[in-house]
């Protein structure tokens with residue numbers, strides 16, 4: 001099994017200051033944070049093969065160092081139910097990216113498990129010049145972008161710190177379930193928040209990390225997109 005150090009070093013060797021999605025997911029999964037199953041494909045045939053292995057439905061995404069916001073350039077197609085849809089999506093993504101980002105170097109197409117709808121959350125890591133690694137938590141989408149409803153703690157964190165971060169946001173009640181929806185798995189969520197802090201403490205070369213979205217369910221959580229930026 002690879003180590004976090006090996007993942008970080010191989011990106012450095014290629015002259016990159018960030019990890020690609022599958023590398024970021026591999027690193028955080030070494031810390032026990034649940035991520036979608038992923039397989040990198042380099043051809044349409046490989047993508048179909050990967051989809052069969054992962055199991056339908058799947059999601060296809062562009063993997064390119066020049067594409068940071070994948071969905072902005074038509075680089076993400078979700079909920080593909082069979083081989084035909086995978087083949088079509090594979091071609092469509094390449095076409096979209098080639099026309100919108102002609103200079104993009106294409107590493108491949110990432111095939112991954114489709115995570116069913118749930119509560120979308122964000123967990124982030126930044127490095128404060130004074131306090132060091134700092135974990136951020138919030139509800140996804142407009143809650144973060146419009147209401148800026150987030151909480152912060154300096155790592156390392158205890159489960160109690162993580163609990164405090166959950167309770168602090170205005171949208172806390174959404175985690176507990178409302179209008180008949182079930183509460184999300186708070187224990188798994190707190191563990192993931194603590195582990196993000198540990199990653200920051202143990203890997204000083206990680207400048208920033210963005211898990212967005214993390215989808216929370218009554219029986220677990222899953223990281224659907226991950227980005228790690230090196231210092």
Ligand code: ADP
Pocket residue numbers: 036059061068069070071072076078112113114115116212213224225
């Ligand atoms: P980016 O943030 O680079 O545009 P994402 O990987 O976050 O790309 O994908 C965009 C959106 O597509 C996500 O916010 C999520 O709603 C959806 N999505 C991405 N991957 C999956 C997945 N594996 N399962 C379900 N939905 C997904």
Ligand code: MG
Pocket residue numbers: 212213225
């Ligand atoms: Mg994203």
